[in-house]
Amino acid sequence: MVGLEQYDIKLLLALQKSIEGRKDFFKLLATGGYPQLAAFSNAIRADVDAMKWLASNGFLWLAALSDAIDGVETARKWVKENLTEVNYQFALACREEIDAIVWLKKRDLEVFLMMAKEVHTVLDTQAAENAGPYVFKMNN
Numbered sequence: 001m002v003g004l005e006q007y008d009i010k011l012l013l014a015l016q017k018s019i020e021g022r023k024d025f026f027k028l029l030a031t032g033g034y035p036q037l038a039a040f041s042n043a044i045r046a047d048v049d050a051m052k053w054l055a056s057n058g059f060l061w062l063a064a065l066s067d068a069i070d071g072v073e074t075a076r077k078w079v080k081e082n083l084t085e086v087n088y089q090f091a092l093a094c095r096e097e098i099d100a101i102v103w104l105k106k107r108d109l110e111v112f113l114m115m116a117k118e119v120h121t122v123l124d125t126q127a128a129e130n131a132g133p134y135v136f137k138m139n140n
Contacts, residue, residue, distance in 0.1 A: 002061055003084035009111055011037060016115045019044055019122060036062055044069060044119055046126060069094045069119060086112060094119040 004012065011034060017025035018041035030038035036059040042050035043066040054063040061083060067075030068091035080088045086109060092100030093116035104112050 001082070001084045003087040004065075004090065004112070005084060005086050007034075007037070012111045012115065015041055016111070016118050019115065019118045021122075040066060045122060065091060069123075071095060090116055094123070096120055 004015075007015075011029070014025045014029055015037045018029055018038060026038050026041060029035070029041070036054065036057070039047075039050040039053045039057075039059070040062040043054060043063060051063050051066065054060065054066075064075045064078050065083065065087055068079040068088070076088070076091060079091055086104075086107075089100040089103045090112045093104055093113065101113065101116070104116070
């Protein structure tokens with residue numbers, strides 16, 4: 001099974017920094033042979049082009065993981081069935097699901113806990129930005 005834990009710890013730490021919004025780490029991933037991790041960090045930030053890139057360049061599993069993080073139930077099911085348990089628990093931990101956080105802690109998967117915390121911060125920021133009184137919304 002494939003999953004984020006196939007990458008070296010240094011790459012996962014760079015991914016965390018890229019998720020945090022550090023452009024220097026994004027560029028390091030993008031130009032250092034890991035464009036899929038750079039695209040994944042942007043997909044988490046709701047970048048549609050990054051999701052398309054992942055899907056069309058053989059990294060559908062990272063696109064699915066991003067959707068699972070967003071709480072898309074079909075993606076969560078797919079991740080649970082097709083990726084490693086670490087990835088599934090990571091997706092849940094990104095939404096601060098306590099059982100998943102405990103699962104990662106029990107296995108000393110600190111880098112996944114750090115990434116999940118950063119992803120949660122990004123998701124909170126996105127939710128706040130999209131819920132303000134000055135957000136323009138179209139009625140269908």
